[in-house]
Amino acid sequence: MPDISASPHVDPLVWGHGPRLFEIFVEPTCPFSVRALGKLDALLRQVGEERITVRILFQSQPWHMFSGVIVRAILAASTLKGGKETARRVMDAVGAHREEFEFTNHCAGPNMDATPNDIIRRMEQYSGVALEEAFALPDLQSAIKWHCKYARQNGIHVSPTFMVDGLIDPAISSGDSVDAWIERIFS
Template identity: 25%
Template sequence: MAVAPKFAAHVLGSVAHPVHTLEIYLDYVCPFSAKLFKRVYNDVKPIIDSKFPNKVQIIFRQQVQPWHPSSTLTHEAALAVERVHPGSFWKYSAAIFENQVDFFDVNVVNETRNATYKRLSALAAPLGVDEQQVYRLLAVADKPVNGAYNSGNQVTNDLKLHVKAARLVGVHVSPTVIFDGIMDNSISSGWDVDQWGEWLVKNVV
């Protein structure tokens, strides 16, 4: 599936004419998504760059899991960072996954939505991203906006597009991997580097 130009930062690296596309559907507060992200980001991408240069593009796909109430907030934060500084999208995603426990149910249940947004915005600061700009995109008004009580924030419509995209291809769980347009349920978040290496040899032409 194509990536809209305004979401181009979801593509890891730059491959002008990729032969293959690896799409990883991830939820920022899913432990298994964290394992898959870290493996792909830290280990699989370097293998692809060294052994299969210019053949595989990797795309991050937002997979909001509504049974984790803070899932929506974390995905919104990543989209806000992409708006403010696209080049930091993957690094910020890594920061969320590294600190994901801070956004699990027990760690958000007693704070307001905007307070969670402030903590998520603060994660962007060490990356050189203006956290105040990120927060301004995320903050939700506490009074009606032009008569609307469900006004959302400035990235609400962006998130809707990502949710629609996942529904279109029938993705239900995280993590899910789609390779060249086909869901590959053989890929596990628990795969080690050797297993990924074997899979790449078999599937990358």
């Protein structure tokens, strides 16, 4: 059993501490979000943590059928030892095995018979993080609602969406290079 008493709060998914704020709204099984998430470490390395703050936020989307379960499990992981790094490990595991968490054409396939518990067990298997107990934390509801409210207040409708210093930048795409991101973020 994981020790959730050591870190009972939801650790914000924030890296870096620079003055430029780069926020990315993602759905963890969206292929475009997964591609964007894969660029964040390179972005931080190239720019430097003293120049940029990167924040990951969730934009759960109903056509990704297990989105709510997966988002809750990732936020649950952030309450465990390691906080945001543990959450990132779970998020990366989902991205690396996204077909295991998706439906064929968003409506068919083997996941039609999967339960939320099956999805959590897969996340645990791929990430090596025990999630079941933390998943049941009642306080996660507040964090999930905060992510939803923050996205709605900022006009976020799809993932991934990128904001620089509080303004959506529709010119930034998951298909762009990290260098192109840097140019947009610091222009």
